[in-house]
Amino acid sequence: MRQFLESDVLYMRMALDLACSVKGKTFPNPAVGAVIVDSDNNIIGKGATQKCGGPHAEIVALKQAGNKAKGATLYVTLEPCCHFGRTPPCCDSIIACGLKKVVFAVEDPNPAVAGKGCRVLKNHGIEVKTGMLGDEASLINEDFFWAVKMKRAWVTLKLAMTLDGRIADCSSSSKWITGDAAREMVHELRRCHAAVAVGKRTLQKDNPRLNVRHKKGFSPARIVFSTNGIIPQYSYFYKHADEARSIVVVSSSRYSEIIKEDSGVEFWYTGEKDPERSFNKFLEMAYSQNLTSIFFEGGQQIGSQLLQFKLVNRLYLFYGNRLTGKGIEGVLFSKGLPLSDCITLSGIQHKTIGSDFLISGIPVYSK
């Protein structure tokens, strides 16, 4: 096992905090944090990834450090890039500034980098250490890492249920299952995804804004799934298509194509009638359109299909302090799984939010 100094851990944790602070603001780039420390243990530069097209975390920190960077150590949550993307390679700047040592938390899964950044630095005589707080660094960008590896969007599914597992009562009302604090948290989760998606029924019933309240800056794209492509004209989604990228996903067309209407709404035809194939196609289209992570907010049909098709990468289950005794079940498969071979959650986390409760984790599917 590699040994790290306590101070190393401290600086890397600082870099992780910087990465967290920009999560959701850097699409389609990962959220990265960087800290530069001189030989006297003075912090001479700090930075986090800027929004798409802006400088990476390392460059922000290097700029702050200026001439003092010579002989210093860089702590960064992700392997520095060595290729020209929207910006020049960070490795070039690191070498040019005369840094002595680079500590990074986790390798960049992007095939254009993946270990190459590390080699380039070593070849230029820079000491490189890796793997410190790697699990935490991976978690911050779990969606990005997965999307880059699989070349398809990461899927988060959120359900807000009653204590007895219903997402709406018998009159289809789903308002106020959870309290203010939990709803605030949902807005925070939306903010951390490239897009927010619902089914057409949810759009018709709830007419949600699908935006991020109380926060300025990045607005996730809005996505509505509609088999026949028909969307109510009265909907907030339709009337305010100019506020954020607005997409209707249509499964009933022969060819996969994207058409943008004058209203600003994009229609994505997946070219697949079969729901499972259509979702899979959609996730590839989303990735190719720089939407690396999708936050699905139900309803019952879409959420249940995504789980049945084993497409959900992370599940958030909010339980409100309510019990209706009957209503629309949060999850309803066409064929139930046996308890001995059902879906479980790995890395399960529990969180109390006022009188509501949140369980989250990574679904582990049966074979």
Added chain:
Amino acid sequence: MRQFLESDVLYMRMALDLACSVKGKTFPNPAVGAVIVDSDNNIIGKGATQKCGGPHAEIVALKQAGNKAKGATLYVTLEPCCHFGRTPPCCDSIIACGLKKVVFAVEDPNPAVAGKGCRVLKNHGIEVKTGMLGDEASLINEDFFWAVKMKRAWVTLKLAMTLDGRIADCSSSSKWITGDAAREMVHELRRCHAAVAVGKRTLQKDNPRLNVRHKKGFSPARIVFSTNGIIPQYSYFYKHADEARSIVVVSSSRYSEIIKEDSGVEFWYTGEKDPERSFNKFLEMAYSQNLTSIFFEGGQQIGSQLLQFKLVNRLYLFYGNRLTGKGIEGVLFSKGLPLSDCITLSGIQHKTIGSDFLISGIPVYSK
């Protein structure tokens, strides 16, 4: 607001811990703890209620203190009794021992005591303080207090559900929804109730032992609800009726009566065909038979009926790390409640148990 010394709180908390230590071992008496402290702040006596017919907490502590009790202070979690029950009045012993002061947490709701104990002590020149840590003391005996006041048994309902609210999968299997630690806790909860109850279907399907594993001492009574009174002869319940009081509750008889069979099984005829009336009658019968608290473990029908009839006093919802997508819903009312006017839980508590989760609280019913 009454002011108490820090040391007062310390001694009362000690008494509360003593009360907790005997919870479930004192039926049909409440669980009470007592601490006696002399004028130099030495603890000279400690005690907790002994099993039915044995001495109360105060008497155990007084016996320990012996002659030193003269001029000392008694801290006790419940108002001392002043009537002859199964044992002589504690107030008489307190007066006889020459205690100077009595601090008790909460008044005894038993009409035979209810403030009278306090008055008797005062009339004999003993200083009395009340209300210290009263909420905590009430919580320990919430079932007893309620039963004594209402003259009917307290109802606890426990459901062990999947994350999507099912208590069994499509093949009616309900094994291993929760893990070892949660199941251990269920046994602990059983131990704290006078009786454990299930429906006939659960008996037929799971053949549960309804006992308290890994614990010696008190065995709760076992109760099975069977409309027609027929119980499978192969069941553990029937074959081991000698291990604990075993009761079959039958709703289809004209007169409310109790018949004991040679097998040891008691048949309680509620004399009410209507399920709501039958449950109500049963709870009165249980109280009159010294069963002050009933721990219901489902299935779907009994649990849902108890909730619909507003008879559940405390609800324990265990969520296992499982998602089946379909199966037997934990709660299913004949008519669902609207979200705006549904059941909520007051005093809600959340507890992580390994990868399982427990939510408990007092149901608050709509009008």
